[in-house]
Amino acid sequence: MTDAPLLVEGLFAGYGRAPILKDVSLTVAAGERHVVIGPNGAGKTTFFRALCGELIPSAGRILFEGRDVTRLGGFRRVRAGMGRSFQVARIFADMTPAENVVVALEAGEVSNGTAGWRFATAPKPALRLEAERILTDLGLAARGDEPASILSHGDKKRLELAMMLALKPRLLLLDEPTAGMASADRMSAVRLVDRIVRETGATLILTEHDMDVVFHLGTRISVLHYGEIVATDTPEGVRNNSFVKEIYLGRGGHHA
Ligand SMILES: Nc1ncnc2c1ncn2[C@@H]1O[C@H](COP(=O)(O)OP(=O)(O)OP(=O)(O)O)[C@@H](O)[C@H]1O
Numbered sequence: 001m002t003d004a005p006l007l008v009e010g011l012f013a014g015y016g017r018a019p020i021l022k023d024v025s026l027t028v029a030a031g032e033r034h035v036v037i038g039p040n041g042a043g044k045t046t047f048f049r050a051l052c053g054e055l056i057p058s059a060g061r062i063l064f065e066g067r068d069v070t071r072l073g074g075f076r077r078v079r080a081g082m083g084r085s086f087q088v089a090r091i092f093a094d095m096t097p098a099e100n101v102v103v104a105l106e107a108g109e110v111s112n113g114t115a116g117w118r119f120a121t122a123p124k125p126a127l128r129l130e131a132e133r134i135l136t137d138l139g140l141a142a143r144g145d146e147p148a149s150i151l152s153h154g155d156k157k158r159l160e161l162a163m164m165l166a167l168k169p170r171l172l173l174l175d176e177p178t179a180g181m182a183s184a185d186r187m188s189a190v191r192l193v194d195r196i197v198r199e200t201g202a203t204l205i206l207t208e209h210d211m212d213v214v215f216h217l218g219t220r221i222s223v224l225h226y227g228e229i230v231a232t233d234t235p236e237g238v239r240n241n242s243f244v245k246e247i248y249l250g251r252g253g254h255h256a
Helices: 044-052 074-080 097-112 125-137 153-166 183-200 211-217 235-239 242-249
Strands: 006-013 021-028 033-037 059-064 082-085 171-175 203-207 220-225 228-233
Touching: 006 044, 021 044, 021 059, 021 220, 021 228, 033 044, 033 211, 044 082, 044 171, 044 203, 074 082, 082 153, 097 125, 097 153, 125 153, 153 183, 171 183, 183 203, 183 211, 211 235, 220 235, 220 242, 228 235, 228 242, 235 242
Parallel strands: 033 203, 033 220, 082 171, 171 203
Antiparallel strands: 006 021, 006 059, 220 228
């Protein structure tokens, strides 16, 4: 038994007969910011999907804070304290950002049993205030009354983060949080994630292609190659790993 936020042991998972992930094992300690990198098709998203409960592994196990969640569905994992974001933000496009965050806050109340028994036609004032606080914190307050569909790509990702934070997760799983962003937006997303993990004390696991993001955020890095973890080390150790340089980083220490 372990209290580590995440322990993955001998994981095999995929989409058909041949597994994509092969014997993946990983321990993520409390407060760690663990980045999973690797060439296109290495299995990063597949690994992420297995962690989130979208893909049930064929062998191995996943423990969250010591609890076996290997066969638990995604919603139950979120209820247990695992927050997740997606490469393409999943938000309610017709609702305003404030309404989106209120929905997440209400879902949190349902899941922790504080929602009460009455059907309500309007959100509780306290939830509206909390939603405003979260949106202000994430720099989205000014966008609170527009439909989320007209937000920029970067702001949609921020909104998804806001909804995730409304559920107060202890483990954040971010799948390519800066995918599709312009470079200025990317660095502001990095600062935001950095601040959130410092303020909430949450443990972070992310997949990412952008090496600036990887080395800014990561305290530990795992490298996937053909579905196997070929290195887990500090950022410095990964930069200096000759095999990782050969398969992924290139000679300058950057993704070629
Ligand atoms: N839904 C699916 N059905 C069948 N095969 C899939 C499916 N999704 C991914 N794969 C295959 O699994 C392998 C790993 O894909 P995955 O998306 O996990 O890699 P990745 O490391 O995230 O790649 P990228 O960096 O391009 O996002 C690839 O060979 C891919 O073609």
